[in-house]
Amino acid sequence: MIDKTFATLADAVAGIHDGATVMIGGFGNAGMPSALIAALIEQGARDLTIVNNNAGNGETGLAALLKAKRVRKIICSFPRQADSQVFDALYRAGEIELELTPQGNLAERIRAAGAGIGGFFTPTGYGTLLAEGKETRLINGRHYVFEEPIHADFALIKALRGDRWGNLVYRKAARNFGPIMAMAAKTTIAQVREVVALGELDPEVIVTPGIFVQRVVQEAI
Amino acid sequence: MMNRYSRDQIAARVAQDIPEGAYVNLGIGLPTQVANYLPADREIFLHSENGLLGMGPAPAPGDEDEDLINAGKQPVTLLTGGAYFHHGDSFAMMRGGHLDICVLGAFQVSGGGDLANWHTGAPGAIPAVGGAMDLALGAKQVFVMMDHQTKTGESKIVQQCSYPLTGVACVHRIYTDLAVLDVTPAGLKIVQMVDGLSWEELQAVTDAPLLPL
Numbered sequence: 001m002i003d004k005t006f007a008t009l010a011d012a013v014a015g016i017h018d019g020a021t022v023m024i025g026g027f028g029n030a031g032m033p034s035a036l037i038a039a040l041i042e043q044g045a046r047d048l049t050i051v052n053n054n055a056g057n058g059e060t061g062l063a064a065l066l067k068a069k070r071v072r073k074i075i076c077s078f079p080r081q082a083d084s085q086v087f088d089a090l091y092r093a094g095e096i097e098l099e100l101t102p103q104g105n106l107a108e109r110i111r112a113a114g115a116g117i118g119g120f121f122t123p124t125g126y127g128t129l130l131a132e133g134k135e136t137r138l139i140n141g142r143h144y145v146f147e148e149p150i151h152a153d154f155a156l157i158k159a160l161r162g163d164r165w166g167n168l169v170y171r172k173a174a175r176n177f178g179p180i181m182a183m184a185a186k187t188t189i190a191q192v193r194e195v196v197a198l199g200e201l202d203p204e205v206i207v208t209p210g211i212f213v214q215r216v217v218q219e220a221i
Numbered sequence: 222m223m224n225r226y227s228r229d230q231i232a233a234r235v236a237q238d239i240p241e242g243a244y245v246n247l248g249i250g251l252p253t254q255v256a257n258y259l260p261a262d263r264e265i266f267l268h269s270e271n272g273l274l275g276m277g278p279a280p281a282p283g284d285e286d287e288d289l290i291n292a293g294k295q296p297v298t299l300l301t302g303g304a305y306f307h308h309g310d311s312f313a314m315m316r317g318g319h320l321d322i323c324v325l326g327a328f329q330v331s332g333g334g335d336l337a338n339w340h341t342g343a344p345g346a347i348p349a350v351g352g353a354m355d356l357a358l359g360a361k362q363v364f365v366m367m368d369h370q371t372k373t374g375e376s377k378i379v380q381q382c383s384y385p386l387t388g389v390a391c392v393h394r395i396y397t398d399l400a401v402l403d404v405t406p407a408g409l410k411i412v413q414m415v416d417g418l419s420w421e422e423l424q425a426v427t428d429a430p431l432l433p434l
Contacts, residue, residue, distance in 0.1 A: 027271045027308075028294040030287060053308075080349040081294075091347055100348050103270065104312035104355030111309040124316060124354045127389040129340070143389075172305055173272045174288040179307040207307070 003164045005216045009039035012217035016045045023051040023181040025157035031174035033158040033191040034061045035219040046070045055079035055087035077103035113149035114183025155185035162192040166210030182212040189215040224415040225398040233258040243321040249293040252324040270352045275303025315359035323360035327367045329382045332429030334392040334404035337384035357388030369397035376428035408432045
């Protein structure tokens with residue numbers, strides 16, 4: 001019997017190694033897998049490369065991981081916010097590397113990794129600072145910039161419900177990066193509000209099929 | 222002393238140009254106010270890049286849902302018939318040319334339609350871009366709404382942007398507190414000016430050249 005569910009959050013984040021690239025779902029706090037992040041801080045992996053849209057809000061979740069000095073580099077689109085003080089201080093002190101990428105390129109680079117695409121040409125960013133040094137091409141009279149996929153060792157995502165095969169459904173706009181990050185990581189770990197029995201999720205509305213998910217854990221056990 | 226349009230008047234003027242059935246993204250900040258002036262009897266689909274179509278107004282106090290926010294991370298609602306989707310699909314809507322209109326704020330726009338709105342380039346400034354570069358290039362029509370001049374009186378409509386660019390030749394129409402201008406291959410065409418303003422007076426506060434009336 002295939003059972004991808006894990007009994008504890010600690011079990012679910014076991015094996016995340018120092019130096020790993022870890023995608024973390026969420027847009028601000030919507031969809032942020034805070035229970036998995038707390039377990040990762042406890043687990044102790046360091047020197048991580050983190051992929052997220054932002055760079056932490058306030059002092060919890062991703063900001064707490066940054067504050068614990070576990071992150072070497074962050075790939076994101078919008079680090080600077082009213083409450084990004086943890087990132088701001090690390091960045092100004094030169095203690096974290098930033099790879100800034102337009103949000104649509106971030107999403108498509110993640111999606112490309114998940115779909116086995118070796119890179120793509122996009123008009124986004126052409127002629128701007130964020131395209132400097134990148135290959136460009138004129139296609140049908142329009143300028144494009146070459147962007148590479150972003151692969152990850154692990155993805156930590158948050159969903160509403162999951163089953164033992166790893167099928168997931170999400171809640172409202174908390175879906176955001178979850179489905180594409182699940183595709184782009186070797187090991188995807190989903191924090192769900194509720195583990196349900198096989199068959200309880202309507203196959204017509206499953207958003208992330210279980211092939212993209214390796215571990216499922218209930219957030220409050 | 223020149224007459225000037227208020228921010229509410231600019232927002233109302235932008236709203237006039239959004240037809241029924243349009244798929245529209247309103248950028249963070251000033252453009253968000255356009256939603257207040259869309260007539261209730263006109264069905265318009267508001268898109269939010271974090272994964273919403275059919276975005277509705279802010280919820281009543283107490284009804285906020287942390288999983289239902291807009292791109293500015295403020296609580297919103299979903300209209301009946303609205304939909305949720307993931308970031309890959311959301312940005313495909315933007316980058317694939319499916320949105321009819323996006324409305325953005327700006328630091329500067331050039332006479333050729335170059336847009337600068339993401340980064341001042343100031344030393345020590347932490348850069349953040351979000352979806353600005355995707356929106357600038359993806360929508361069928363890109364509207365900019367901004368003050369005509371900076372607080373110190375410099376024109377924000379320039380011959381060449383001095384701030385780092387968001388996109389090249391991507392702006393179609395500019396709405397300011399003094400005028401509405403179309404970016405055309407021939408140059409900036411005046412669509413509308415505040416009452417009492419002459420071409421000469423507008424040109425005097427506009428760095429980029431204006432086409433004759």
